[in-house]
Amino acid sequence: xxxxxxxxxxxxxxxxxxxxYPDYNIREYTKRRTLDGFRMNKNLTDPLKAIEAYDExxxxxxxxxxxxxxxxxxxxxxxxxxxxxxx
Amino acid sequence: MASKAIFSTLRRSLTKPHxxxxxxxxxxxxxxxxxxxxxxxxxxxSAIVMKGVRISGRPLxxxxxxxxxxxxxxxxxxxxxxxxxxxxxxxxxxxxxWEAENAVEAARIQVANxxxxxxxxxxxxxxxxxxxxxxxxxxxxxxxxxxxxxxxxQTEHKCVLDSCRHLQQEGFEVTYLPVKTDGxxxxxxxxxxxxxxxxxxxxxxVNNEIGVVQPMEExxxxxxxxxxxxxxxxxxxxxxxxxxxxxxxxxxxSMSGHKIYGPKGVGAMYVRRRPRVRLEPLMNGGGQxxxxxxxxxxxxxxVGFGVACELAxxxxxxxxxxxxxxxxxxxxGVREKLDGVVVNGSLESRYAGNLNLSFAYVEGxxxxxxxxxxxxxxxxxxxSASLEPSYVLRALGVDExxxxxxxxxxxxxxxxxxxxxxxxxxxxxxxxxLREMSPLYEMVKEGIDIKNIQWSQH
Numbered sequence: 421x422x423x424x425x426x427x428x429x430x431x432x433x434x435x436x437x438x439x440x441y442p443d444y445n446i447r448e449y450t451k452r453r454t455l456d457g458f459r460m461n462k463n464l465t466d467p468l469k470a471i472e473a474y475d476e477x478x479x480x481x482x483x484x485x486x487x488x489x490x491x492x493x494x495x496x497x498x499x500x501x502x503x504x505x506x507x
Numbered sequence: 508m509a510s511k512a513i514f515s516t517l518r519r520s521l522t523k524p525h526x527x528x529x530x531x532x533x534x535x536x537x538x539x540x541x542x543x544x545x546x547x548x549x550x551x552x553s554a555i556v557m558k559g560v561r562i563s564g565r566p567l568x569x570x571x572x573x574x575x576x577x578x579x580x581x582x583x584x585x586x587x588x589x590x591x592x593x594x595x596x597x598x599x600x601x602x603x604x605w606e607a608e609n610a611v612e613a614a615r616i617q618v619a620n621x622x623x624x625x626x627x628x629x630x631x632x633x634x635x636x637x638x639x640x641x642x643x644x645x646x647x648x649x650x651x652x653x654x655x656x657x658x659x660x661q662t663e664h665k666c667v668l669d670s671c672r673h674l675q676q677e678g679f680e681v682t683y684l685p686v687k688t689d690g691x692x693x694x695x696x697x698x699x700x701x702x703x704x705x706x707x708x709x710x711x712x713v714n715n716e717i718g719v720v721q722p723m724e725e726x727x728x729x730x731x732x733x734x735x736x737x738x739x740x741x742x743x744x745x746x747x748x749x750x751x752x753x754x755x756x757x758x759x760x761s762m763s764g765h766k767i768y769g770p771k772g773v774g775a776m777y778v779r780r781r782p783r784v785r786l787e788p789l790m791n792g793g794g795q796x797x798x799x800x801x802x803x804x805x806x807x808x809x810v811g812f813g814v815a816c817e818l819a820x821x822x823x824x825x826x827x828x829x830x831x832x833x834x835x836x837x838x839x840g841v842r843e844k845l846d847g848v849v850v851n852g853s854l855e856s857r858y859a860g861n862l863n864l865s866f867a868y869v870e871g872x873x874x875x876x877x878x879x880x881x882x883x884x885x886x887x888x889x890x891s892a893s894l895e896p897s898y899v900l901r902a903l904g905v906d907e908x909x910x911x912x913x914x915x916x917x918x919x920x921x922x923x924x925x926x927x928x929x930x931x932x933x934x935x936x937x938x939x940x941l942r943e944m945s946p947l948y949e950m951v952k953e954g955i956d957i958k959n960i961q962w963s964q965h
Contacts, residue, residue, distance in 0.1 A: 445568065445921035446579055452923075456825070480580075487579045490586070498555050501564040501880050502925055 421467045422474045430477045431458045437484045441491055444500035450484065566882040567926045571917030572715050572743060572861055573884060577811075578768035578920070580818055585770060585811040592806045597795055607806045614813025618775050621816040622741075622760065623751040627780060630796045631809050634774035635742035636666040637789070638761035639709075641776060641800070642738045643670040645786030646707050646759070647679055654706025660684045660692055661902035662717075664740055667709055688904050689853035690719035694729065701733045708737050712744035712755075716886045716899040716915060717852030718861025720748060727756030736784050742766050742774070746819025747827070747858055752777055758784045764808065768920060769815030773808035776800075826920050831859040833918045833927050838862060840931035845938055851900055851913055862916040865905065868948040869941045871896075871912040877937040881930050883914050 438450030464470045555562045588610055594603025596611045619626040632638055659671055661683045671681045682700045687693055708730050713720050730737035736758040744750055746767035760777035764770050792801030841848055847867030871885055886897035896910035942948040947957055
């Protein structure tokens, strides 16, 4: 069985990594998808399914961390309209 | 055409000279301080100047029907593949070839799973245009002695229509079925159009301009009854609506990678094995892909396409919910503040990610020009360069004036709620501004029916 603190830590790591995407749309999507993904699996009682979901989350985190390096190496020259209005 | 050229040169000459200095290609330029300063001034202004248009930031991307951004998960898979899978997947004598072949075969399974087919029925090629060309021309060329007739619809994508035109020049006959006002095919008309020498029926699953979903199962059943091969262009359908080649009873299907957050330059063609249907290849050569498409496969692209298909299958339900929510938000937002907004095509039988709207009493080109901060299009990207109204809307029987004012909003996986709100705000502002200037709108407000006005010519 996956411990609650492990799940929360995974969720936090995904959110933290996702925040670093320089692309507005991908950043927002990663945040939304992470939160929704954890909410969807909130009531998993089957330990096998929980482990499966946890492993998948970890795989996603690894992918984000890999891809993020490339994204950060090529930052966009100009910001998205949506980011400008926030400032 | 000439007037458009004059107009664009005029526009260019009106913009400030520093526009010319700005280059967007400095990513890979190794040289010159000039390029560096240009890019700095570009960043300092925090504005993009391109083609004489000045925008303060990257526009909202609402053109998901023309193409979609690459999903980072797809990108991740392609990266790994492009480093190691460089062998030729058709090389049978060494490990490099075997590895690349394995990668390609894994992608084939992923694509096949998405559409409920067997991996052996998937042929990789460059995209949906090539798939459509291969099927339409290939089938008719193969059966040319007995079959001389093709049925398609008037709202089909340009590449199907153009292939049909090509066949006509070779002496084949083509029936272009009209569609109803909601964009759907009349099944009775289809039945009547089928002749003993009909060699192919080609109807697209989801329309690229208006997003209507054709009654695929019914069309498939009719084709089965009459024993006519059925081809569908599903570039806009896979990964967005459930696709099952058995349920639809299609013999051929065209798919594309870049419409489902995959890479550009790759697509696939489904060719049914039982009952066997045959076609003449467009490309001749090494006999790869069951001899239907010679040429070395782009392993990395194919891998990306495969992952995109797998993701699309996993995320379909989630994405659909989100897209539907945003579509309603966009439509309600626009309708709340504006009158005279018409949705083109059926609202019930429609893929939610496509919202084609016409704004009455507004000139479409002016609206698109004013909406520079929203990346939308008036219709398909293939025809957006011309000032002609879309042939798809004309086939629906949309009035000339309404067809000229159409805008296609494309919503997808990466669209946010804030973007939709912003798009609504900008669209409403622009439409109101244009209507304020429009004498036609004033007359309508006064209760004059503009259809009955006798315009005098000077």
